[in-house]
Amino acid sequence: MTDEVTRDGLTVGAVADVAGVTVRTLHHWDEIGLARPSGRTPSGYRLYTQSDLDRIDRVLAYRESGLGLDTIRALLDDASPEVGAILREQRAQLAERIGELQRVDERLARMSQAHERGILLTDAEQIATFGNDWDPEQSQTARTLWGRTTQWAQFAERSASRSRADWQRLSDAMRDMQAALANAMDSGVEPGTQEAGELVERHRELFSTFFTLTRHMQVCLARMFEEDPGFASYYNGLTPGLASWFRQIVDEAARAHGIDPDTATWQ
The missing domain is CATH 1.10.490.50 (Antibiotic binding domain of TipA-like multidrug resistance regulators)
Structure with missing residues (x-):
């Protein structure tokens, strides 16, 4: 059941395959309120709608940029009015990190x-x-x-x-x-x-x-x-x-x- 697609959405196993993350990760995101499934099967299995998948895509994009999960949750829930400032700061940190990696590469x-x-x-x-x-x-x-x-x-x-x-x-x-x-x-x-x-x-x-x-x-x-x-x-x-x-x-x-x-x- 956990690896199937139903009429009401995707099960956690199917979403894990699509998103390229583990089932354990999706369970954790659900527990901390980062990316919760909108539905459940009669047997109690999580079901993810298209809206849920869109949110997971955003989580993955922000996580890839290096943002922490708490910051990502705040961004997605509009808890912070300074989204642009947060992203600019993250870009500045990434630029600094890229510079460090370039120096490491030159040293190597x-x-x-x-x-x-x-x-x-x-x-x-x-x-x-x-x-x-x-x-x-x-x-x-x-x-x-x-x-x-x-x-x-x-x-x-x-x-x-x-x-x-x-x-x-x-x-x-x-x-x-x-x-x-x-x-x-x-x-x-x-x-x-x-x-x-x-x-x-x-x-x-x-x-x-x-x-x-x-x-x-x-x-x-x-x-x-x-x-x-x-x-x-x-x-x-x-x-x-x-x-x-x-x-x-x-x-x-x-x-x-x-x-x-x-x-x-x-x-």
Whole structure:
């Protein structure tokens, strides 16, 4: 019976199908006086007339705009003389929400691009920011090697919010860091000393702006700087022997924190 159409109107099941809502919703609307059926069958089932359906259509339209049920009931029952003002206010709220969603969409777009590209600067901007020796393809190489790691995800998500000025500040900080390392080595700073330890910590903190770099991971990174021909060539180009010296000061700092650098893993 609840899914049938009668001569006197539609049953609650039929209205639910037409309106695209649940029977439970129609029962609730009836209980709170929002959209009540005009009739009943001899068995006591609700029956909705065309006028009832018109009211339900209005309820659905107002609800889709984001209005609450109490406000909708007031509008339909003409309890509020400021219908136009209420609707204008709702439009203003919707416009604000649309703006928020657009900003979220833009943020998601940048995050998606950053996961694919790493650094959201043009090739020319990268070279201008990081120097003439910088190869813009390095980001793609890094993604190929580490694109499925937590660290790449952190790097990309932080990259998404960085402007060119942000990258310039980080690039300058990295150059200063590398110059400090080269100067310390040339000045005879020994691994295991306080000065060497402070440089290691400075390096770890700077790298942690890209992704969280633990002391274990820093040992692995220093190992790679020494063993990888490309990294070793770059660091040794700053001052001969820097790649090996840097690994030594990182290893000694790790030992000072109870870490065996020979068994350290990327964790």
